[in-house]
Amino acid sequence: MTLAEAEALDAADPLAPLRDRFMRPDGLIYLDGNSLGMLPQASVAASADMVERQWGERLIRSWNEGWIDAPTRIGGKIAPLIGADAGEVIAADSTSVNLFKLLVAALRRDPARTVVVSEAGNFPTDLHIAAGAVGCVPGAELRVVARDDLADALGDDTAVLLLTHVHYKTGARFDMARWTANAHAVGALVLWDLSHSAGAVAIDLNGANADLAVGCGYKYLNGGPGAPAYLFVAERWQAALGNPLSGWMGHAAPFAFTDDYVAATGMKRWLTGTPPVLGLGALEAALGLWDGVDFAMVERKSATLFDMLLAAGKAAGLECVTPRDPVARGSHISFRHDDAYAITQALIARGVIGDFRDPDVLRLGLTPLTLSHVDVWHAGRLLGEVIASGEWQRPEFTVRAAVT
Numbered sequence: 318m319t320l321a322e323a324e325a326l327d328a329a330d331p332l333a334p335l336r337d338r339f340m341r342p343d344g345l346i347y348l349d350g351n352s353l354g355m356l357p358q359a360s361v362a363a364s365a366d367m368v369e370r371q372w373g374e375r376l377i378r379s380w381n382e383g384w385i386d387a388p389t390r391i392g393g394k395i396a397p398l399i400g401a402d403a404g405e406v407i408a409a410d411s412t413s414v415n416l417f418k419l420l421v422a423a424l425r426r427d428p429a430r431t432v433v434v435s436e437a438g439n440f441p442t443d444l445h446i447a448a449g450a451v452g453c454v455p456g457a458e459l460r461v462v463a464r465d466d467l468a469d470a471l472g473d474d475t476a477v478l479l480l481t482h483v484h485y486k487t488g489a490r491f492d493m494a495r496w497t498a499n500a501h502a503v504g505a506l507v508l509w510d511l512s513h514s515a516g517a518v519a520i521d522l523n524g525a526n527a528d529l530a531v532g533c534g535y536k537y538l539n540g541g542p543g544a545p546a547y548l549f550v551a552e553r554w555q556a557a558l559g560n561p562l563s564g565w566m567g568h569a570a571p572f573a574f575t576d577d578y579v580a581a582t583g584m585k586r587w588l589t590g591t592p593p594v595l596g597l598g599a600l601e602a603a604l605g606l607w608d609g610v611d612f613a614m615v616e617r618k619s620a621t622l623f624d625m626l627l628a629a630g631k632a633a634g635l636e637c638v639t640p641r642d643p644v645a646r647g648s649h650i651s652f653r654h655d656d657a658y659a660i661t662q663a664l665i666a667r668g669v670i671g672d673f674r675d676p677d678v679l680r681l682g683l684t685p686l687t688l689s690h691v692d693v694w695h696a697g698r699l700l701g702e703v704i705a706s707g708e709w710q711r712p713e714f715t716v717r718a719a720v721t
């Protein structure tokens with residue numbers, strides 16, 4: 318693709334106006350919105366209002382002026398992005414903590430079902446939390462198998478199949494309807510981690526008949542560093558499953574201050590402690606960006622951006638490990654190279670921010686709301702230059718930082 322062709326695509330891009338609704342540092346091509354989304358302008362204003370007026374002036378009165386309902390309200394705004402009903406999603410805690418709550422609840426549903434099945438190479442926290450969750454339920458066990466062995470690992474002892482919809486490293490996407498049906502065929506629940514798919518691809522939890530889901534607020538949803546996460550419980554399970562982290566905010570009447578725990582109805586029972594109001598404010602403002610956004614357009618643009626970087630990577634001799642079929646991947650592209658870390662650093666030095674995933678993956682996020690085709694055209698050009706020049710071999714690019 319030529320630069321002129323990329324410019325023509327931008328001119329015809331229905332998502333192009335959204336780019337200006339983000340803070341965009343000069344001279345930077347940001348291909349890491351899959352890890353930490355860019356800052357929406359609306360979040361700047363919302364955060365200032367939250368701090369100065371809602372906290373500074375209104376003080377504790379703000380709890381009754383919108384704060385106490387924020388987790389439910391924001392859950393309702395996330396719901397349409399993941400194919401859920403408004404009353405099936407709540408914003409709370411981190412993805413890790415939400416995984417714990419739902420896994421323990423799924424294990425307690427039926428004492429005859431004791432096994433959590435998940436994929437080897439799943440995002441680390443999913444496996445670590447699953448190990449912690451089975452440790453909290455007597456008799457429970459974690460079965461972690463390769464992707465190809467997942468179907469065989471399911472059985473009548475399976476309590477829950479825990480899958481990450483889009484793989485953080487390769488970008489490979491599970492067929493949600495098919496794997497939900499596979500879990501249901503043995504009587505198990507399915508728990509989807511949507512961290513790398515919400516805001517990246519069209520998701521239809523209810524269309525797939527999914528049971529449970531969690532996901533991040535700070536990746537494609539642009540909620541800000543450490544933004545609150547969310548969880549989904551299908552309406553049909555809401556009365557049957559209980560939150561093991563039974564805190565006062567999940568109580569039916571938190572301000573009755575009673576000794577005994579009585580779970581709230583609906584999604585509120587999945588709250589534990591006091592909601593992180595400042596973070597929720599930034600997340601809520603960021604969610605406004607999706608009003609009227611059609612995921613068919615998001616997926617189409619993502620596919621074009623993918624093809625541009627795939628061609629650039631191929632020309633540079635890089636091996637792409639992400640599926641070529643758009644429905645079988647999320648919205649990032651990953652290349653394998655023995656020196657992927659140094660290449661990532663050399664790209665960052667040229668103003669193209671991607672990231673490295675141990676041990677050998679260069680990962681480039683393609684966020685259709687924040688990137689133009691011209692941005693990605695230049696990223697492809699710079700990737701080619703960094704490889705062809707051998708500049709990534711400079712010693713400073715091999716020094717590992719704490720966060721890669």
Ligand SMILES: *Cc1c(COP(=O)(O)O)cnc(C)c1O
Nearest residue numbers: 411412413440481485510512513
């Ligand atoms: C990013 C990510 C997480 C992060 O969990 P935190 O609790 O926010 O640290 C979890 N799971 C997956 C699949 C992720 O991609």
